[in-house]
Amino acid sequence: MIAAIRSIGEVFLFLLRTLAACLPALKRPGLIARQVYNTGARSLIIIMLCGLFVGMVLGLQGYDLLSRFGSESALGVAAALGLLKELGPVVTALLFAGRAGTSLASEIGLMRATDQLTAMEVMAVDPMRHVVAPRFLGGVIAMPLLVAIFNVIGIFGAQLVGVTLMGVDGGTFWSQMQSAVGVDDVNEGLVKSLAFGVACTLLAVYQGYHAQPTAEGVGLATTRTVIASSVLVLVIDYMLTAAFL
C-alpha cells in the first residue's frame, strides 16, 4: 500500500518536472512535431482500421437492439453518441497505450540502457527538456487528433452497416444525428481524449525514463506501461463520465 502511494507520488512529481520542462521545449517546435508524427501519424493505420470495425459492430448491434423497439432510425444518434462520448476516446487510448506508449517506453528505456540520456546530461543537455517533454507534448497533441479520426471512421462504419447493409434510411440516420448530438457531447469526448493523452503519454515516458538499464528492465517498463495505462484510462473514464452527467 505504501509502495503504491509512493509510486503515485513519484509519477506526480515526474509530471511536475515534465510540465516544467515543457515551456523550454515549446521553443523547439520541430522536436514536438516529430513526436506528433511518431506517436500520432504512425498509429493512424491501426486507429483507422479499429475505428472502422468498432463502428461496424456498433451499426450491427445498434440496429439489432433498436429494431426490437422499432427505433432503427435512431441508429445514427446511438452510434455517434457512443463513439464521441465513450468508445472513441477509450478504445483509441487503449490502442495508443499498446502502440505508441510501448514504443515511447522502450525507446526511452533503451536510451537509458545505452547511456544516451547520461551522455546528454554530461553534454549539459537536460534529457527532460530534450527527450521527455517533446514526447509528452507530442502524445498529448496526437491523442485528440487520433480520437477525432477514430470517431469519423467509426461513424462511417456504422453508416456502412446500418444504412447500406441493413437498410436504415440514410436521411434519417444523418438528420437525427445532427439534431441530437450537441457540442457538449463533443466536448466530453475532447476532455476525455486530452486526459487520456496526458495519462498514457506520462506513464510511458515515466516508465521508460526510470527503466532499469537492462534488457529485462526495458521489457518490464514496456509491460508496465500497457497495464498501468489501460487501468488508468478506465478509471479516469469513469470519473469523467460521472463528472459530465
Added chain:
Amino acid sequence: MPATELPRSEVVEVSGVRYSAGPRVIFDDLNLSVARGRITAVMGPSGTGKTTLLRLLTGQVRADAGSIRVLGQDVSQLRGASLYALRRRMGMLFQNGALLTDLNVFENVAFPVRENARLPEAVLRRLVLMKLEAVGLRGAAELMPQQLSGGMARRVALARAIVMDPEILIYDEPFVGLDPVSMGIIVRLIRRLNDALGITSIVVSHDVREVLSIADRTYLLANGRAVASGSSAELQHSAEPAVRQFITGSEDGPVAFHYPAEDYAGTLLGTGDDKGRGR
C-alpha cells in the same frame, strides 16, 4: 610522454571522498589529483568504482563525504545551471560511445554545439567536419550509428566529446571490445588530442598495457581507495602486492579470485551452509 615539465596545476582534486551505493561502500577516503595538460589514468579491477568515480567528477552522483574540486569548483555544491556550465568545460567518451541513435554521425557531433551555442550553420558545419577529420571519419558524416563498427562509433563519440573544445576530456574504458587496429588508433588519438589541444585527459581503464603506454600518471584503485600512484615506469617496478597482481594479472594477491563463500568442503559434504555463499 611530454619532454617538458608543465607548471604544476591541479584541475581535479579529490580528497577524502566517501561514497556508498546502498549498503556497499564504493569509496572510503579516496584521494587523487589530476594535473593540467597531462594524461592521468585510473586503473583497477572490475567493480572497484572506476565508472562511479567519473560519475562523481561529472556531478551525476554526489559523494557522502569529502570534496571533489573540478576546475576550481566543488562539484558536490553545484546544482542546475552552474553544474551544466561546468559540464560544458568537460567532454566524456562513454564505453559504448552512447551516440544518439536517431541522428547521423554529423548531427551527433553537432549535437552539443546546437544545444549549447548558437553558431551559423556554415561555421558549425566546418567545425564538425574538422573534428571528424581529426578522428579520421569525415567521410562517414552521413552514416547512421547503426552502420558504424565499434571502433568507428567510439571515434565519432570522441569527435563529439571534443567538439566544444573541453578543458578536461574523460574516457570511460576506451579500449574495451576493440580490435588491435582500432585500439591502436584510439591510443594514438588520446595522446595526440591531449598534446595538440592542450586538454587534460582522465582515462579510466583496466587495460594495463595500453594505459601504461600513454599515461603520464596512473592511480590504482582497490578496496575503495587509491592504493598506488606514479608514472608508468614506477608502477611497473613497484613491489606493492596489489600493483604487482594487477600489472601481471595474477590470480592470487590482495584481490581475491573467489567471491566470499562458506567453506568449500563443508558445502559439498553438506556440513556447512548449504546455500554455499555468504557475504
